[in-house]
Amino acid sequence: MMAVNESSLRGYPHPSISCRAAFDWMLAKLVRSNADGFHLLFLHVQVPDEDGFDDVDSIYASPTDFQSMKQRDKIRGIHLLEYFVNQCHQLGIKCEAWTKQGDPKEVICHEVKRVQPDLLVVGSRGLGPFQRVFVGTVSEFCVKHAECPVITIKRKANEAPRDPIDD
């Protein structure tokens, strides 16, 4: 199982720098030429938008607006997953992809418990302790709490954007 998320810089449907690097590493170092030997599960957890107005130029909204926003989020999540599914198809690797709503760290650990994958793959921004206090890291939580082995793949320093909290 691999947890994937969107880039904070480029938005949907672009995967974050760290999860893209983790995916590339997994293909190069784990899957290698043994495409038949793997079945990948991509999990994208969408954080419900508290105010729902991050890119809407209005503070008014009808119930229908909220409905259409939910629908739009779903479509964006599917587009993100398409990136990974398409690459797997080209390489002949069996895969599945899911979107879920909620707190990513909680949902990922819950899904690990339910699905019992052999391995959970998570990318990490590799933040320092000071940055971590404010941001929290999903990968750290999963390493401690997920009920399966977890591989943490840190973003390379030369791939980090100007603000390392971005990804």
Place this chain on the structure above:
Amino acid sequence: MMAVNESSLRGYPHPSISCRAAFDWMLAKLVRSNADGFHLLFLHVQVPDEDGFDDVDSIYASPTDFQSMKQRDKIRGIHLLEYFVNQCHQLGIKCEAWTKQGDPKEVICHEVKRVQPDLLVVGSRGLGPFQRVFVGTVSEFCVKHAECPVITIKRKANEAPRDPIDD
């Protein structure tokens, strides 16, 4: 690269419960039938014994005594590594094994930087936050600081000894 340590319950040359479980998992889930595709490096870091008298029934020692203790530690470390090397030989997996002296978490990260393995494998006792405060965990440090992807394999609850700090 795989970091290995001795059992706190059974002593040298027995590997700890968590590193043995991590080794078995690695063989079953990563190496699988592809023995040719791997080159394993086992690293055992011995913590220098501060007083050197843990199993000597005397508070006096000559320089020769110290020398022989160092020698004995080295032999014990080699016996521990033998367990892993023998299994690899039986399965036809190429491997190397090293002992080093020092603070395990620091030495492991230093060796990762020097050797640049594709992956660092560490076992973990899976301690809770309260237990971790007093024990510290090598695996947690490595996930944050090692300059390569790190896979953390937690000990199963049913494999934990009565005192979970033991391993």
